[in-house]
Every structure is written in C-alpha cells, then in structure tokens.
Amino acid sequence: MYFLTEEEKKRLLKGLLPRSRELGIAEELRGWNWPAPPLQPVYDTVLALYEVANSYCPTNRDVYLRRVRRVFPAPSAAMIKGRVLHAALVHVLVSAKRLIYSVGVAQYQTIFRELQELGPVDVESDLQALTPEDAADLKHKMTIVTEFEKARIISRIQEILFKQPYIGEDSLASLAIPVIVEQKLDGSFLGLSPNLSTDAFTVCEPMIVDLKFGERRDFHRLTTTGYALVMESLYEFPVNIGCLVYAGFRGDRLIISKDLHIIDDELRQWFIESRDEKARMVYEEIDPGLPAECPQGCHCYAACNG
Numbered sequence: 001m002y003f004l005t006e007e008e009k010k011r012l013l014k015g016l017l018p019r020s021r022e023l024g025i026a027e028e029l030r031g032w033n034w035p036a037p038p039l040q041p042v043y044d045t046v047l048a049l050y051e052v053a054n055s056y057c058p059t060n061r062d063v064y065l066r067r068v069r070r071v072f073p074a075p076s077a078a079m080i081k082g083r084v085l086h087a088a089l090v091h092v093l094v095s096a097k098r099l100i101y102s103v104g105v106a107q108y109q110t111i112f113r114e115l116q117e118l119g120p121v122d123v124e125s126d127l128q129a130l131t132p133e134d135a136a137d138l139k140h141k142m143t144i145v146t147e148f149e150k151a152r153i154i155s156r157i158q159e160i161l162f163k164q165p166y167i168g169e170d171s172l173a174s175l176a177i178p179v180i181v182e183q184k185l186d187g188s189f190l191g192l193s194p195n196l197s198t199d200a201f202t203v204c205e206p207m208i209v210d211l212k213f214g215e216r217r218d219f220h221r222l223t224t225t226g227y228a229l230v231m232e233s234l235y236e237f238p239v240n241i242g243c244l245v246y247a248g249f250r251g252d253r254l255i256i257s258k259d260l261h262i263i264d265d266e267l268r269q270w271f272i273e274s275r276d277e278k279a280r281m282v283y284e285e286i287d288p289g290l291p292a293e294c295p296q297g298c299h300c301y302a303a304c305n306g
Helices: 006-023 049-053 061-067 077-103 105-116 124-128 132-163 169-176 218-235 265-283 301-305
Strands: 179-181 200-202 207-212 241-250 253-262
Touching: 006 241, 006 253, 049 061, 049 218, 049 265, 061 265, 061 301, 077 105, 077 124, 077 132, 077 169, 077 179, 077 207, 105 132, 124 132, 132 169, 132 241, 132 253, 207 218, 218 241, 218 253, 218 265
Parallel strands: 207 241
Antiparallel strands: 179 200, 200 207, 241 253
C-alpha cells in the first residue's frame, strides 16, 4: 500500500518535488533549528506526536484526561481495527525482506512460494476485545490486506529480477521494498516523546508515509509534518514531502487513495502552534471542557460523560 503507482510517481517527480524546491521553506521552521524559537519547546512537557497531531476531540480533552488526570480509557473498536490492519501490513513487508535475505536471489521461487504461504500475524488478544461480528469482519479484512500486499511484492520482485540479472539480496530488498516500516525516532529536541514510530519512510526520496483506515481529516497532514520536523532535527536533511495513504473496503475490494503533499511553512507553523497549545494545557492543567457535541465512537466518551 506504500508503493506509488506510475501516475503518482509522475505527479511526485514532475509536480510536487520541483514545486517544493521552488517554494522554499522558512529556515526557522526547519527541524534542525530546534534550539531556537519557534521550534524550541516552550513548556517542560513531553507529548506523543499523535497527541499533537490528532484533533478528533474538538476541544482536545482526550489529551487533558490522559496527561493531567491520568485517565486511560480502553481503545475504541475503530482504534483496534486500525492497529490490527497496520500490524498485518507490517507483517507482510518485514517477512518479505526477511525471506529475500535468508533464502537468497538464486532461490527466488522459494521466496515466492513461502511468501504466498505466509500465515496471518497473531492479533488474537486484539480480536478478543471486539464483538464476534466485528472480529470476523476484521479477520476478513486482514486477509484482503495481506493477500493484496503479497501480490504487490511478488510482482515487484519479478519485475526487478527481469531487469537486473546480477542483482544481490541487499539491492533486491531495497528496490522491491524501498520503505522502512515502524522506524523509531527520538522527538526530544522538539518536546516530543523519545519513542516515536513512523508508519513508513521511503528511502529513494525522503518522504514520510502515514496509513489511515478512516475518513480523511484536514489535521492528518500534521502527522507527516511532525515526523518530518523530527527527522530534520535528528539528521539535518530536508524532508519536504508527505504522503497519507487512505485505505478502505468495498465488499472484498481494497480501495486505496493517496494524499501526496508538500510539508510547507503553513503546516509546520500549524504543528508548532498545536504542540505549544496542548503542552500549555497539560503544564498548567487547564481543563478545556466538553465539546458541544462529542464525536461518535470516541473512546473517551464514558470518561467525559459517565
């Protein structure tokens, strides 16, 4: 799901990349300028990146409950489903890389066979937290995601082997699966958790990729923005492009659309303002109150309204 189609590659290479270079980014909004305002953290409060980026609760009271009142509601069914489907995808990608290295290019047919026979990831504890109907539906969707990704990887390996007769294992793995999944990052320079984890990071062009299994929301771009700032603070190279991957289901079909975007000054400023606003709420223990209408399915509903 993280691989771009030919049309998306063309849009990236001929459109977004040149535009991002022409647009320029204000130097003070690059992650490597974390020791100075506006990136320098104002409050002595550490937040997870998702706490800064997410705004599913209109008043962000979920952050107040967790950080100030130390209330930790159980994850909602939607959160569990997203976590399980993420795990299914990571399972395929990592297993495919492992097979390439352990089996070797010469035995490529064994790679294909073992990848096709790859079993599902163990998520039984998550499934037990759902109703039987939801668990069955989720298992079905896990199978769809797993089979889709296995077919994509096998196709990519076949195409590369066709073009590169002398390729070795390391090169094959990097070309067929050019993403690092669940990369761990230390966000301390920006007042964020030292244990962050990106969904995926592409190697060819520095690009943060984030996978969503829900509706599009405008604040989703803050996630890619936050990770771009953290990458810049750690490695001091520019990260200008983000990609949100939206996955949904229509019957037995997996439907994927992507939001490729430039991580521009406006997004960077928005992320920093969100970080400072939520850090102040936690530091000064300010209860933002209930929203006029709680979002449907919010996992904090009972804690706020019970």
